[in-house]
Amino acid sequence: MTARIITITSGKGGVGKTTATANISVALAQMGKKVTCIDSDIGLRNLDIVLGLENRIVYDLVDVVEGHCKINQAMIRDKRFDTLFLIPAAQTRDKNAVTPSEMIDLCESIREEMDFILLDSPAGIEGGFKNAIAPADEAIVVTNPDVSAVRDADRIIGLIEALEKGPASLILNRVNADMIKRGDMMEADDVLELLAIKLLGIVPDDEHVLVSTNKGQPVVLNPKSRAGAAFRNIAARLTGDEIPLIDMSHKEDFITKLSKVFAKEG
Amino acid sequence: MANWLKKLGKEDSADLAKERLKLVLIHDRTNLTARVLDEMKDELIDVISRHVAIDPSAVKITMIHEGREQRLICDIPVKQK
Numbered sequence: 001m002t003a004r005i006i007t008i009t010s011g012k013g014g015v016g017k018t019t020a021t022a023n024i025s026v027a028l029a030q031m032g033k034k035v036t037c038i039d040s041d042i043g044l045r046n047l048d049i050v051l052g053l054e055n056r057i058v059y060d061l062v063d064v065v066e067g068h069c070k071i072n073q074a075m076i077r078d079k080r081f082d083t084l085f086l087i088p089a090a091q092t093r094d095k096n097a098v099t100p101s102e103m104i105d106l107c108e109s110i111r112e113e114m115d116f117i118l119l120d121s122p123a124g125i126e127g128g129f130k131n132a133i134a135p136a137d138e139a140i141v142v143t144n145p146d147v148s149a150v151r152d153a154d155r156i157i158g159l160i161e162a163l164e165k166g167p168a169s170l171i172l173n174r175v176n177a178d179m180i181k182r183g184d185m186m187e188a189d190d191v192l193e194l195l196a197i198k199l200l201g202i203v204p205d206d207e208h209v210l211v212s213t214n215k216g217q218p219v220v221l222n223p224k225s226r227a228g229a230a231f232r233n234i235a236a237r238l239t240g241d242e243i244p245l246i247d248m249s250h251k252e253d254f255i256t257k258l259s260k261v262f263a264k265e266g
Numbered sequence: 267m268a269n270w271l272k273k274l275g276k277e278d279s280a281d282l283a284k285e286r287l288k289l290v291l292i293h294d295r296t297n298l299t300a301r302v303l304d305e306m307k308d309e310l311i312d313v314i315s316r317h318v319a320i321d322p323s324a325v326k327i328t329m330i331h332e333g334r335e336q337r338l339i340c341d342i343p344v345k346q347k
Binding site: 147154155157158161180183187193194195196197 | 278279280281283284286287288290291294295331333334
């Protein structure tokens with residue numbers, strides 16, 4: 001077994017990196033994959049609380065790097081899936097507590113035992129991002145269909161390419177079909193044309209995400225959630241399954257509308 | 267139908283966002299401002315005019331992008347003898 005190491009990043013904060021990391025990790029574990037997700041946002045720990053594992057932390061990433069514990073002591077086993085592990089970030093340190101080469105060593109030391117290692121990157125383009133991207137075989141960029149998120153995504157995609165970790169793939173998060181219909185939100189095709197990278201998935205804006213985060217139960221565990229379904233599809237695509245994208249485009253909607261009109265008349 | 271008619275009157279904000287981003291991304295990716303492009307154009311005209319007769323007012327320099335690659339296209343018509 002040799003894990004694929006994937007870094008999830010964005011440039012801009014608050015677009016859904018941690019939500020994406022948590023949900024893709026859980027969905028992969030649901031498929032029987034061995035997964036370790038690592039919170040590399042040192043000082044702003046969050047992946048633990050989104051996964052509902054915040055009460056089980058004893059050791060963290062910095063403890064491993066500084067030799068205070070063995071790596072398996074810092075790997076928290078998920079209570080729902082026994083093939084899912086979390087290495088939490090340190091909360092009381094800053095991003096300079098680890099270096100890119102220490103991150104590489106840490107990931108390599110568990111690579112043989114895992115199918116996937118997912119790294120949740122901090123926002124920004126400085127040290128924290130460089131730590132998170134250093135061990136990566138692949139990178140996923142999360143963005144929202146708004147001008148600032150897309151602009152920052154473009155910047156981070158350029159940096160990923162410059163570090164020879166590209167080509168990155170894209171998750172377009174918080175897509176609102178009604179706003180697209182009204183012409184008030186860029187659709188996936190627009191964002192893809194601007195960023196010119198491969199689309200990994202479109203995640204609809206969905207209130208279930210906040211509700212599930214409140215409970216510490218990632219939304220992929222909710223069979224009724226559309227966002228959950230989108231994250232399950234993304235995980236399946238990562239394993240090589242070809243799953244069609246959720247259709248949330250403007251044009252298709254127009255055609256659907258038109259066909260409905262004909263259906264009524266005919 | 268009413269929806270389409272309403273739309274004819276105003277530009278969608280999504281289209282506006284895309285157009286604004288297109289311009290800003292070209293600048294972000296290359297660090298070239300319109301002023302620097304103009305300066306480059308003047309310098310190019312200077313160099314080329316030393317060797318061949320050209321019409322400075324017909325010289326065009328533009329940035330295009332193919333995927334994530336940026337390309338500077340310079341169009342310099344040469345004067346007939």
